Amino acid sequence: MCHRSVGLVQGELERAGISTASVTVRPDVTVGMNVPRAAYLRFPHGNPLGEPHRPDQQHLILEALLQLLETATEAPTLIELPFRWKRWERWL
Amino acid sequence: MQMVPLDTTGLGEKYEDWIRFIAKTHHGSNPRTNEVAPFSPLAKPLADSRVALLTTAGAHLDDQPPFQVATVAGDHTYRLIPDDVDLSRLRFTHTHYDTSSAEQDPNVVLPLDRLHELIERGRIGSSSPVHIGMMGFNPDPTGVADELAPAVAGMLLEAEVDVAILVPG
Numbered sequence: 629m630c631h632r633s634v635g636l637v638q639g640e641l642e643r644a645g646i647s648t649a650s651v652t653v654r655p656d657v658t659v660g661m662n663v664p665r666a667a668y669l670r671f672p673h674g675n676p677l678g679e680p681h682r683p684d685q686q687h688l689i690l691e692a693l694l695q696l697l698e699t700a701t702e703a704p705t706l707i708e709l710p711f712r713w714k715r716w717e718r719w720l
Numbered sequence: 721m722q723m724v725p726l727d728t729t730g731l732g733e734k735y736e737d738w739i740r741f742i743a744k745t746h747h748g749s750n751p752r753t754n755e756v757a758p759f760s761p762l763a764k765p766l767a768d769s770r771v772a773l774l775t776t777a778g779a780h781l782d783d784q785p786p787f788q789v790a791t792v793a794g795d796h797t798y799r800l801i802p803d804d805v806d807l808s809r810l811r812f813t814h815t816h817y818d819t820s821s822a823e824q825d826p827n828v829v830l831p832l833d834r835l836h837e838l839i840e841r842g843r844i845g846s847s848s849p850v851h852i853g854m855m856g857f858n859p860d861p862t863g864v865a866d867e868l869a870p871a872v873a874g875m876l877l878e879a880e881v882d883v884a885i886l887v888p889g
Contacts, residue, residue: 629859630888636865637774637854644877655731659732664757674828690885695723708723
């Protein structure tokens, strides 16, 4: 439901003229919410920008979002980023 | 970095399944969504743009009231997080995801340190004076759509924000 809340706020901001991009770990909800721009990461809930204390990874993800903002010519523009989560066993 | 288009095959059906599931399990649920994907292209280069961060991960300051997570109704209020906040003052009140990573490093859900570094590098122009903490668990999305979202939009427009980056819990 965090993703639905993101989608509803994101839609309102974009309609108000603010350019938006979001991160998603639930691409099904993001597709259903018709958000303008989003990047899917195969990360667990609670880690949308990856591992704690990984500024390098956080920067790569933010840069991808910025490029998405610069390059998208229509909505929705949805992308997937090539990160993999190394600790899935914690979540099983 | 490699940015590939998301393969959306089957995701619409999976979303419909999820909507049916929460309709059965959560009182007041309804399938509120954006009917069409809106599109506002960048009005100016990012290097001249003001950026706000928003998260639905339940972020608030230590002296702000926590989000209401004890009821099934959810909580569609928001908390203002100043741009110059000491990140050690952030708290995460949310019972539907594991908050431990956010508690170790708030940048995992609200990347304020990274935003400030992007300004230093000149990649973006400036940051919003305030960022927005929300709590995403809202089985009935009506309050989010009709109250929270317009309030946040009005505030960010007043702060002359050009770009918003949103992060879920």
